Amino acid sequence: MGRRIQRASNYLLGEQKPMRIRTSQFLLAAMLMLACIGVLYFMRMVGIQGMGDVDAWALVCIAGLVVFYVLIRSGFSLRMADPSLAFLQMLFAIACNAAAFIVAGHGLGVTLPILSVVLMFGMFGLSMRQVVLVAVYALVLFGAAAAYTLRYVSTDESPELFLAYFFILFIVLSATTFLTWRLQQMSAHMRKQKNQLVEALDQIQIIATRDELTGLVNRRFMLEKMREEVQRAQRSSSPLLLAMLDIDHFKRINDKYGHQVGDRALQVFSAVVQNNLRANDTLARWGGEEFVALLTGTDVSVGQICLERVRAKVADIEVPVGDDCVKMTVSIGVTPYRNGEAIEKALQRADAALYDAKARGRNQIVCTPAAEYL
Numbered sequence: 001m002g003r004r005i006q007r008a009s010n011y012l013l014g015e016q017k018p019m020r021i022r023t024s025q026f027l028l029a030a031m032l033m034l035a036c037i038g039v040l041y042f043m044r045m046v047g048i049q050g051m052g053d054v055d056a057w058a059l060v061c062i063a064g065l066v067v068f069y070v071l072i073r074s075g076f077s078l079r080m081a082d083p084s085l086a087f088l089q090m091l092f093a094i095a096c097n098a099a100a101f102i103v104a105g106h107g108l109g110v111t112l113p114i115l116s117v118v119l120m121f122g123m124f125g126l127s128m129r130q131v132v133l134v135a136v137y138a139l140v141l142f143g144a145a146a147a148y149t150l151r152y153v154s155t156d157e158s159p160e161l162f163l164a165y166f167f168i169l170f171i172v173l174s175a176t177t178f179l180t181w182r183l184q185q186m187s188a189h190m191r192k193q194k195n196q197l198v199e200a201l202d203q204i205q206i207i208a209t210r211d212e213l214t215g216l217v218n219r220r221f222m223l224e225k226m227r228e229e230v231q232r233a234q235r236s237s238s239p240l241l242l243a244m245l246d247i248d249h250f251k252r253i254n255d256k257y258g259h260q261v262g263d264r265a266l267q268v269f270s271a272v273v274q275n276n277l278r279a280n281d282t283l284a285r286w287g288g289e290e291f292v293a294l295l296t297g298t299d300v301s302v303g304q305i306c307l308e309r310v311r312a313k314v315a316d317i318e319v320p321v322g323d324d325c326v327k328m329t330v331s332i333g334v335t336p337y338r339n340g341e342a343i344e345k346a347l348q349r350a351d352a353a354l355y356d357a358k359a360r361g362r363n364q365i366v367c368t369p370a371a372e373y374l
């Protein structure tokens, strides 16, 4: 049973989501029109005077609905700028409504509230230009319908009453045009706020994960990344290498050249190290002049070659300061991650290796002895 309903619904509305949205929106509008047709038949049934050919009017309305449904459901409307045909549907609905004004005889007053509902539909789907066009179009059609009714249909209504209808029509059209304008202003404002929010979130994300001076990821991000990489390494049994890097005698650079030059030196150092690691290795500023590198899928022997290249490149750095230039070296402590251990443990070993590198005279790499991690 459920499957049969599903099949019928797919047949009626389509299977793809955009098509289902279009067809269900159309069916909602179509149901509104059918209800209006029902009202006119009701008026004829209760004997409202002066009514025209309701059958012919209803036939044209229903034929129009069928044509719209076929155009949308067959996918033909996809060739148009607006596949939901909202603007054309509005024009058609207003034309039917204006014709109802003529057909409804003494009951012609019912058509104006219906027009308001039709216009409300347009407020959400049409552009401002289209809404203005619809308003002018409705004014012209209803004006023509009123003139025709006054001249050819005997309704016993005074011309003054028609004038009042016309004023009401003008008020309804002006109000919907104004409301559409406000609605579009509000939605533009909301879109702008949403974009600003997305930008602010991006900015917060950068602030929360990056070091402002060097642009490298910060300690918090690196710890997160390490935990992810540890899990991945355990799943794939691929080696993971951790290196702690510290610029030698950095205090002297600050003392001799000043903090600003020290900052510039940190930036150049970060860029040089980053450029000499592989793209999927991660370098973080751990704090001050201390950095941590995480080398994925790398064992000690390969890692040492790679870090030796980094050490040599750092020793080549020259940051110009006036006639002088800043030179620097780096000490590096390396350790492999041992499966199952806490990442903090591996970091402690890397730190101890770095301490050794400093103690042995700096500008060198020390790897934690195998015995300490086996």
Ligand SMILES: Nc1nc2c(ncn2[C@@H]2O[C@H](COP(=O)(O)OP(=O)(O)OP(=O)(O)O)[C@@H](O)[C@H]2O)c(=O)[nH]1
Binding pocket: 213, 246, 247, 248, 249, 250, 251, 252, 254, 258, 259, 260, 261, 262, 263, 266, 287, 288, 289, 358, 362
């Ligand atoms: N310019 C600058 N200096 C910083 C920054 N962060 C830390 N420092 C400086 O880095 C220096 C670190 O000095 P120390 O910890 O004594 O180490 P070091 O002089 O590098 O000596 P070793 O590490 O033993 O080779 C201090 O003078 C800090 O002020 C920063 O963001 N910018």
